[in-house]
Amino acid sequence: MPLRMSYRCGARFSDEVVTSSLGETGAFRTPVDAYLVYDGGCGVCGFAERFVKALDWHGRIRPVRLQDPESEGLLSGLDEAARWDSFHFVRDGQTTSRGAGVIEILGVLPLGGGIPRLAAGMPRLRRASDRLYTLFAGIRNGLQCEI
Numbered sequence: 840m841p842l843r844m845s846y847r848c849g850a851r852f853s854d855e856v857v858t859s860s861l862g863e864t865g866a867f868r869t870p871v872d873a874y875l876v877y878d879g880g881c882g883v884c885g886f887a888e889r890f891v892k893a894l895d896w897h898g899r900i901r902p903v904r905l906q907d908p909e910s911e912g913l914l915s916g917l918d919e920a921a922r923w924d925s926f927h928f929v930r931d932g933q934t935t936s937r938g939a940g941v942i943e944i945l946g947v948l949p950l951g952g953g954i955p956r957l958a959a960g961m962p963r964l965r966r967a968s969d970r971l972y973t974l975f976a977g978i979r980n981g982l983q984c985e986i
Contacts, residue, residue, distance in 0.1 A: 870899070871898070871899060871900070871901045872899040872900070872930060872947055873899060873900050873901070873928060873929060873930035873943075873944075873947050874900070874901050874902075874903050874913055874928070874929040874930075875888060875891055875900050875901070875902045875903065875926065875927075875928055875944065876903045876904075876905060876910050876913055876914060876922075876926060876927040876928075876929060877902065877903075877904065877905065877926045877927075878904070878905050878906075878923065878926075879904030879905065879906050879907070880906065881979060882982070883975075883978060883979040883982055884926065884979065887926070887975070888902045891944060891948075894948050894949075894950075895947070895948055895949075896949050897949060899947050900944065900947055900948075905922060905923065910922070913927075913929045913934075914927055914929070914934065916934065917934065924936070925937045925940070925972070925976065926940060927940060928940040928943050928944050930943065930947070937969065937972045937973075937976075938965065938966075938968035938969030938970070938971065938972040938973075939965070939968070939969075940972075941968045941971060941972055942954055942955055942958045942964070942965065942968050943955060
């Protein structure tokens, strides 16, 4: 149901029709821009998913467990071993993983919009992201998620 709103702009008033994005449940729907595909059976991976979700104030990243059938469609270009090798970030039909995926995730979060552009011109930032992911994967494998 459209809402009619009036607001004052300088010395003029303007009528604007605003279409509500309320769903049937009354909750606002946020467009999903990307998918974070992760191992839902891994405690460390689940922690990382919850951390990303907490930073994603606008709800633009939708988490999908590797165990969910939906992940097969999102990762159709990867073989089974590659799917379970790391998390994957899918946006606009492109899949990135490991350190490159970390940079792309940061680019979708509210405070990290310029990071992918910055990293494109700074190889050191890409290498640091790869090292950070390697550290994370080592912790994951050492604790519980041996693949």
